[in-house]
Amino acid sequence: MLDSILADITIHKALVLVVPAMMILEYALNQTPQCPGWLRIWILLGIGIIAGIFGIGFTVNGIANGIIATGISMAALQLIKQTLNRY
Template sequence: MEWNAIIEFINPELLIVVAACWIIGYVLKQTPRIPDWTIIYAVTVVAVAFAIVMLGFTPQSVLQGILCGAVAVYGNQLVKQAKKSGDE
């Protein structure tokens, strides 16, 4: 899948939210008391909150937040899997 196609769905002013969510996910992953399965939910909640603050409370801002969180997690997994396949 091409990143350009994915990025077209996200409001350009929210790309900083994607970067912030990526960092938040990384920090949560390094935290021993946080189970891995909760990271996706935490990142999504933070992304939706950021999107609502930046765009106002609308259904579109909630959807944009979900997309930002999803792209951050997907991008992280894509990088991890690419590194893992290179090690084999």
């Protein structure tokens, strides 16, 4: 049963717009000293899931796309930061 649900998850075109917006939000949260690091991840995950639900619908696919968008944005920003701050 779980296999059939997970097999139906497809990456939606709306992620093209959500990922850069979440990268900007993640950068802004990193500049906020009052926001601890563990909380930033949860804020971004919540916003990513909400964006997936609004963009695709309240389905497993929408929630999964929100989680995927969060992961892509966090990985991309880390890639940029670590590339620019090489030793």
